[in-house]
Amino acid sequence: MAKKLVGSPIDIGIDEKSRKAIAKGLSELLADSYSLYLMTHNFHWNVRGPMFNTLHAMFMNQYTEQWNALDLIAERIRALGEPAPGTYKEFAKLTSIKEVEGTPKALDMVRHLVKAQEATAKTARKLFPEVDKANDQPTADLLTQRLDVHEKTAWMLRSILEE
Template sequence: MKINIGINDVQRKAIVEGLSVLLADTYTLYLKTHNYHWNVTGPMFQTLHTLFETQYMELSTAVDDIAERIRALGEFAPGSYKAYAKLTSIKEADGIPSAEEMIRDLVNGQEAIAKTARSLVKTAEDAEDEVTLDILTQRMTVHEKTAWMLRSLVA
């Protein structure tokens, strides 16, 4: 059936394009954070292992919320490494960085996702898409707070 939720096709597709980037960024940061959870070493091991687990679990939930919003807007959500590699702004780490490098890298990832979400706000506002705006606000809140907390761990 044709979708009829009060957002025209052009606006819906523009929102979905932005949400697809947000999904790719979120999934990529999820994978990176999970990797760091497994591979962190050093004197802060227990703290960071636990912190990274909390963060990747939150990102896992976010991935589902973003993908389901894309589906509610009538489009298919990207769901492959190949698609995510084309869409994401998050860079992969080479090798296993030190614990402090992991923290700094995750700060950059959290901030990148906050910027990705923020870049979509005007498009969602113009379409009067309050549901997407709510998701974007939630994502910016989480990523900005998480970046702040991670930054607090390094000088």
């Protein structure tokens, strides 16, 4: 259980109940984002086959973008006055993304990443009603930016799978 801050209470125009609910949703987004980051980095390291150069470089761009997003999400949770999850145990409880075992073939990696990108987008999208109700524009902006990235990345990955 997190300690209450001694001193100045948070007074940003969002009530405590709403801040906690939004932070919970953002914690789920952070867990999905971290799981997606880890999956993408793993696939970057382990991809093989005729598409090696293309996928190796693409996965690197994707995991680098994902890594940078983790901080933005965690810092928004903190700005709302809640602790950001930061352990594998917490992420495992919060994520909607299933861990991939073994080393899939290259196109199966792409399929897994499409699903993980889409799952992360759905996690971000489901938070909008709470964010809208609380009139929380900074979180809405963060969610919109993340949705744009995840939907575009899923589209690009799906394009690889087309005949």
